[in-house]
Amino acid sequence: MSSGERLTALRRDRRPYLVRRIVNGWVRFYTERFLVPGFDALGPGLDVTSPWNIELWGGGISAGSHLHLHAAKGNFVRIATWRTGDREGRIEIGDNVLISPGTHIVASDRIVIGSDTMIASQCYISDSDWHDTYDRTAELDKHRPIVIGRNVWLGVRAIIGKGVSIGENSIIGAGAVVTRDIPANCIAAGNPARVVRELDPSRGFRTRAELFGDYERLQRDMDNLTRFLARENTVLGWLRSIVAPTRAD
Template identity: 65%
Template structure:
């Protein structure tokens, strides 16, 4: 389809279904999760294991064929943890898998296909065991990870830093920098004094934000009829 042909009530019905699915099937998968949880295609999100927490306004977006997976694994006397701050955005296809501890700071954004792991999962010579091939991962506040970025064990990414698309991060990235490449290296420094807008700014007035989104949906879907929507499903044309 070239556009959304659903009438506004159908869109609202789908939004309600997503919220109900999220509350019934996903929320119990968190040890704790703050208010404002927003999940797109929650049936394409997998939470596995104990120790997963998230703060307020966690936006988790999956899409058909792009599963989002957040998982922790128990090994001997150790259980992985994933701690996610406030106002974090995770995009389709992202996987976050923990053997010991992954911390994601508030206002961080992840583009599609990001992979974060705090373990190699197998020893170099003993492919049947993890041994000591694990170390905590720390991602600072207001970081931005580009499409298909990979973050490996023991890495710390500083506040406000940006990781370029397709980068493989194997060493620490300082705050207020842009890192890119394989392995990722700092390619530019950012001005720490420059004014910034963070995702937290979007949620200063949650009720106004909800009204604005609703008005935008009404505008974008104006003129859509049930007949056009059904026809676009069974007999789409270039107008759809």
């Protein structure tokens, strides 16, 4: 077992505050150098975890402010567009969107993801079948745009197929396969997905946008929390937890 694998098995993060800052600095550098150039347009406030496990491929990828893009070891994120003749796929991501580990978003035509949308782990969103039913060597007309509305929540391992529209505020259950339009303000689940419950929009929805109203304060609060959680951590204790972890770690 490598030291990295030991670390992932620990019950708490033993790294001192300074070590965390150094690691975060490396993550920011890698993100700016290798990920940011992959976007045609990108708003401020990008937050990335494990950027070396994120693949951006093709042109026409854009995102708004405060995109949270999280990958993990063994759960890489892929956001890709494909060019076919004169047509190049496009992926348009709104503000405050969360994309979790293992998610793949692949466009031959156009995929729109509304602001404040949350995409759980290992979701698959594709606007194409990629091969014709009878001609397995060509895509032909097996592509149609996908539109995911504002404040949608996709559960773990949800699959969103070509030509689908999902209305604002709706929730797609874990493992659902969406092959037809889902209206706004509802919960849909199953394979194929169908509406199982209506939501009451008059109650109002608290969205991810509220997290970023005072972004500078949020950053300060997160830094103070990191300091607090690491207050008892030492370099020697951290190194010892790598080579000889105990139940206390």
